[in-house]
Amino acid sequence: MQKIKIENKTCYMKQNGVKGPIILWGMYPHQGNEITHMWNCLMDIVKEKDFALYAFQVEDWNRDFSPWKASAAFGNEDFQGKADKTLQWLINNLIPTIKERYGLDREIYLIGYSLSGLFSLWAAYETDIFSGIASCSGSLWFEKWDEYLRIHKMQHTCNVYLSLGGKEEKTKNQIMAKVGERTRLQEQILKEDQNVQKVTLEYNSGGHFADSGKRLSKAVYWLLNNTSQKGNKKNESKK
Numbered sequence: 001m002q003k004i005k006i007e008n009k010t011c012y013m014k015q016n017g018v019k020g021p022i023i024l025w026g027m028y029p030h031q032g033n034e035i036t037h038m039w040n041c042l043m044d045i046v047k048e049k050d051f052a053l054y055a056f057q058v059e060d061w062n063r064d065f066s067p068w069k070a071s072a073a074f075g076n077e078d079f080q081g082k083a084d085k086t087l088q089w090l091i092n093n094l095i096p097t098i099k100e101r102y103g104l105d106r107e108i109y110l111i112g113y114s115l116s117g118l119f120s121l122w123a124a125y126e127t128d129i130f131s132g133i134a135s136c137s138g139s140l141w142f143e144k145w146d147e148y149l150r151i152h153k154m155q156h157t158c159n160v161y162l163s164l165g166g167k168e169e170k171t172k173n174q175i176m177a178k179v180g181e182r183t184r185l186q187e188q189i190l191k192e193d194q195n196v197q198k199v200t201l202e203y204n205s206g207g208h209f210a211d212s213g214k215r216l217s218k219a220v221y222w223l224l225n226n227t228s229q230k231g232n233k234k235n236e237s238k239k
Helices: 035-044 081-102 115-126 145-148 176-191 212-226
Strands: 002-006 008-016 022-027 049-058 108-113 132-136 158-166 196-204
Touching: 002 022, 002 081, 008 035, 008 081, 022 035, 022 081, 022 115, 022 212, 035 049, 035 212, 049 081, 081 115, 108 115, 108 212, 115 132, 115 145, 115 158, 132 212, 145 176, 158 176, 158 212, 196 212
Parallel strands: 022 049, 022 108, 108 132, 132 158, 158 196
Antiparallel strands: 002 008, 008 049
8 A cells, every 4th residue: 555645644555457546535544454454354345347446634633534513523623614625625736646556547535434424425516527426324414414415416317225224223423323314315316416326325233433434434335336337328217
């Protein structure tokens, strides 16, 4: 895994094959073998596919992945709503660097887990550069997210993968308990979005912290098998 710095942000990159999409994975500075584990999970199920993985790290999870200011859902740290700065870094710094290295015609997917999963969805509503989106155990309980998604449309023709742990909505935290209802609402609204070719919602066993690398690799598997590298035609029905 190659480690590089782009405008003071740390990124980890690895290419599988010579073509295929660029997969951007937003994450917190990793601990232990998190990235290696994710890569090994990918090699278990999509080794035959061509793609490049870019894991980019933010400095402050609650600040850099939250789309607007919101009260703390747990603990004492409020959400500072600086996702726009993260998105602008992707657009103005990371993606131009990637395209200079790998070519201009490769599609770009954006994947994330938890609050980074919410960021992936929000970014696809805000800009037209992503062909595949994955929000795994996304923080869709986020304040006013249900209001936001009702009045926005995806900006690019894309496929969307959603997943949730079966135990995630079974919590005493009244804010986070909304995640099941919000995720099902997200799926339904995406099914009605004319820019979404395919959408799926997969349930996993366990709670929120059950092997995020494996869940993310399942998302990549689905995107690689359902998203054409040259763009799919609009399907009459969505799975």
